[in-house]
Amino acid sequence: xxxxxxxxxxxxxxxxxxxxxxxxxxxxxxxxxxxxxxxxxxxxxxxxxxxxxxxxxxxxxxxxxxxxxxxxxxxxxxxxxxxxxxxxxxxxxxxxxxxxxxxxxxxxxxxxxxxxxxxxxxxxxxxxxxxxxxxxxxxxxxxxxxxxxxxxxxxxxxxxxxxxxxxxxxxxxxxxxxxxxxxxxxxxxxxxxxxxxxxxxxxxxxxxxxxxxxxxxxxxxxxxxxxxx
Amino acid sequence: xxxxxxxxxxxxxxxxxxxxxxxxxxxxxxxxxxxxxxxxxxxxxxxxxxxxxxxxxxxxxxxxxxxxxxxxxxxxxxxxxxxxxxxxxxxxxxxxxxxxxxxxxxxxxxxxxxxxxxxxxxxxxxxxxxxxxxxxxxxxxxxxxxxxxxxxxxxxxxxxxxxxxxxxxxxxxxxxxxxxxxxxxxxxxxxxxxxxxxxxxxxxxxxxxxxxxxxxxxxxxxxxxxxxxxxxxxxxxxxxxxxxxxxxxxxxxx
Numbered sequence: 001x002x003x004x005x006x007x008x009x010x011x012x013x014x015x016x017x018x019x020x021x022x023x024x025x026x027x028x029x030x031x032x033x034x035x036x037x038x039x040x041x042x043x044x045x046x047x048x049x050x051x052x053x054x055x056x057x058x059x060x061x062x063x064x065x066x067x068x069x070x071x072x073x074x075x076x077x078x079x080x081x082x083x084x085x086x087x088x089x090x091x092x093x094x095x096x097x098x099x100x101x102x103x104x105x106x107x108x109x110x111x112x113x114x115x116x117x118x119x120x121x122x123x124x125x126x127x128x129x130x131x132x133x134x135x136x137x138x139x140x141x142x143x144x145x146x147x148x149x150x151x152x153x154x155x156x157x158x159x160x161x162x163x164x165x166x167x168x169x170x171x172x173x174x175x176x177x178x179x180x181x182x183x184x185x186x187x188x189x190x191x192x193x194x195x196x197x198x199x200x201x202x203x204x205x206x207x208x209x210x211x212x213x214x215x216x217x218x219x220x221x222x223x224x225x226x227x228x229x
Numbered sequence: 230x231x232x233x234x235x236x237x238x239x240x241x242x243x244x245x246x247x248x249x250x251x252x253x254x255x256x257x258x259x260x261x262x263x264x265x266x267x268x269x270x271x272x273x274x275x276x277x278x279x280x281x282x283x284x285x286x287x288x289x290x291x292x293x294x295x296x297x298x299x300x301x302x303x304x305x306x307x308x309x310x311x312x313x314x315x316x317x318x319x320x321x322x323x324x325x326x327x328x329x330x331x332x333x334x335x336x337x338x339x340x341x342x343x344x345x346x347x348x349x350x351x352x353x354x355x356x357x358x359x360x361x362x363x364x365x366x367x368x369x370x371x372x373x374x375x376x377x378x379x380x381x382x383x384x385x386x387x388x389x390x391x392x393x394x395x396x397x398x399x400x401x402x403x404x405x406x407x408x409x410x411x412x413x414x415x416x417x418x419x420x421x422x423x424x425x426x427x428x429x430x431x432x433x434x435x436x437x438x439x440x441x442x443x444x445x446x447x448x449x450x451x452x453x454x455x456x457x458x459x460x461x462x463x464x465x466x467x468x469x470x471x472x473x474x475x476x477x478x479x480x481x482x483x
Binding site for chain 1: 240242253303305306307332334337338339340402404405406407409434437438440441444445446447448449450451452453454455456457464465466467468469470471472474475477478479481483
């Protein structure tokens, strides 16, 4: 069996979705960890230093390319699978099965993922594009311990003064939570974990991870809007 | 359990042949005994239709003991009706009460085209089994049954997977019309036993290739298949197949 056949069969695509998904799960821990520095209550010094570090070494720049490849592979293949799978039953049922046997969020990964894609466009426009390419009038330069860097903290505080932005971010975090609750355990099933002992552990860790990560992300714009930091 | 009679309204999918567009027909049925099976209730309706000179409702059935996998009705939004781990033929009318409306549809999936009324063509499953559901057995004298030691847990798991009757409820229930629970049961029951080892890799690769060729959807681990399976085939088998398939494909020679 050729490599191309292995990764384009129905199970091969499952593996690609699972491996990119697990990679993104690890990325979210790093992202949430760095952003959590805003709560250091030091006027953004720790957060700005951490954000600066994430753009300052070549290793992280290379990892960034991998991250974008992973995200786009996950998104594009996810959307293609959603449309392909929907086309497999041209004539639907008069009485739908609904929640008899499966959870709504496990059946709505395409929808939840699409909400997240729309959010990413907004999110990249808010932070990644100004920081990397076009700049922003609120993205000022500051000097910490003699090192010049972007004041990303200032841009964050400016961005989260708008109520609609905060609401959009919170909706995205709710979608993220449901997407992760199914995705976390499903990824492990896909890479072949079938022991009930491990699956019980993975399911519980997955729920905990999904709630903690989503709550942490949601609290960032909320904290800034309410003036907690 | 107390016996009672009931009157029901049936809404049944009627389709003359594979090319007919088909539609629902409503039939009142009267004096149905709570001790009848669901298929006997359809038999009663069909007798009436025949006596009126009408075409009886076509449906698949064979053993009526829940072991052949022929019956295939999607009843009120669930394959094989409301009971857990049950086939349509083993569904009894005590599941319903007087005045109920029951909607009966065929399995819906592009890979299971309707032949007539509630009968669908499930030969795709036969072709998947032909692609790899076999083992090599030496000719000559029969080997002593106890000559090969088999771990009890593996024997039990293989037996549980082998319980699959190939009815197709997993496909009917899956939002993606995926056949992965069926294929994973067929691969697992041989992969777990030493007798299945000679074809272990080609079996996983060939059966999955045939499944994709038949046009079934991709599995997204929603678990709807496991919930409706009359033989309680575990979704763990799907994880095992994912593993078997990747190990086979990655280690294949070319």
